[in-house]
Amino acid sequence: MTSPDSLALLLLCLHLGLSDDDSLKPLTLREWNPLVRRLQAASIRPADLLGLSVEDLQTRFDLDAQLATRITQLLSRADDLHRELGRLAHLGIHPLTRTDSDYPERYRQRLKDSAPAVLFYAGEKALLGQPGIAVVGSRHLDEAGQECARFVGNACGLSGQVLYSGGAKGVDSLSMESALEARGTVVGVLADSLERAVRGQKEALRRGDLCLVTPYSPNAGFSVGAAMGRNRLIYALADYAIVVASDAETGGTWAGATETLKHGWVPVFVLEHDAMPEGNRLLLQKGALAFPHPFKEAPVKLAGWLQEKAKNLPPQPNQPSLF
Numbered sequence: 001m002t003s004p005d006s007l008a009l010l011l012l013c014l015h016l017g018l019s020d021d022d023s024l025k026p027l028t029l030r031e032w033n034p035l036v037r038r039l040q041a042a043s044i045r046p047a048d049l050l051g052l053s054v055e056d057l058q059t060r061f062d063l064d065a066q067l068a069t070r071i072t073q074l075l076s077r078a079d080d081l082h083r084e085l086g087r088l089a090h091l092g093i094h095p096l097t098r099t100d101s102d103y104p105e106r107y108r109q110r111l112k113d114s115a116p117a118v119l120f121y122a123g124e125k126a127l128l129g130q131p132g133i134a135v136v137g138s139r140h141l142d143e144a145g146q147e148c149a150r151f152v153g154n155a156c157g158l159s160g161q162v163l164y165s166g167g168a169k170g171v172d173s174l175s176m177e178s179a180l181e182a183r184g185t186v187v188g189v190l191a192d193s194l195e196r197a198v199r200g201q202k203e204a205l206r207r208g209d210l211c212l213v214t215p216y217s218p219n220a221g222f223s224v225g226a227a228m229g230r231n232r233l234i235y236a237l238a239d240y241a242i243v244v245a246s247d248a249e250t251g252g253t254w255a256g257a258t259e260t261l262k263h264g265w266v267p268v269f270v271l272e273h274d275a276m277p278e279g280n281r282l283l284l285q286k287g288a289l290a291f292p293h294p295f296k297e298a299p300v301k302l303a304g305w306l307q308e309k310a311k312n313l314p315p316q317p318n319q320p321s322l323f
Contacts, residue, residue: 004047017080132162137171137244157182231256246279
């Protein structure tokens with residue numbers, strides 16, 4: 001069941017229920033966040049917007065007529081939205097909004113205003129934000145990279161750590177498959193095609209070993225921008241991140257790793273070996289911690305090893321919750 005607060009947010013911030021040629025556009029995060037602050041300052045919940053007139057919105061929140069009219073139009077399309085949500089629910093796909101109590105708190109704390117207003121997920125949502133390790137890297141791997149991806153996935157499965165990754169070919173798929181083969185749990189943060197991914201992972205989803213989640217429409221196609229924007233969501237859910245292979249100063253792996261190092265969301269480890277990519281070398285120079293190849297400890301000791309190596313890093317920042 002969708003709560004009134006979630007319904008209001010879904011109506012305002014989702015394209016679902018709107019045709020591609022509709023001139024009415026949902027609110028972006030840059031538009032939603034200032035409205036949230038006005039609501040919070042007035043001790044008003046998002047659900048309280050339902051049923052307000054254009055004049056009410058203008059008077060109570062000091063909105064211009066164009067934005068107030070757009071908000072009332074977005075809020076008036078509940079029937080169309082419910083039909084689309086019903087279709088997705090039949091596929092096992094559900095929304096999760098920043099107004100929901102089970103929305104990942106780590107997104108609120110770490111990403112702050114850039115935390116997605118809406119997520120779509122399939123599978124075991126309780127996995128989101130559970131202790132775990134993010135594994136990221138290139139689609140094209142040398143032998144050391146392949147071994148590392150499989151090792152970390154297997155280690156997560158054997159030690160009870162959630163494996164966080166992106167669902168793409170290469171590092172993502174190798175580590176996720178290894179974790180599931182070890183009867184571990186996995187969260188795949190997708191940049192596109194959640195509906196298609198659900199159809200290909202029915203058994204793991206049914207067992208509760210897997211959660212697939214995306215900040216984009218469940219039927220969205222691939223785009224470079226979406227893939228870049230998704231990377232921070234992988235890091236921000238985990239306790240530690242391991243970069244297996246990165247290009248130098250370009251690509252999603254590099255962008256996500258450097259952003260995480262800048263903000264200190266999680267400790268970033270980078271696979272270190274004689275033939276490592278140039279991007280790995282540069283990330284180590286920027287302050288990432290070295291992850292050795294081969295890793296000489298037993299797989300079940302990986303989480304403890306990461307914790308010991310990262311114990312002297314500064315604590316992560318905190319932030320009050322936004323709707």
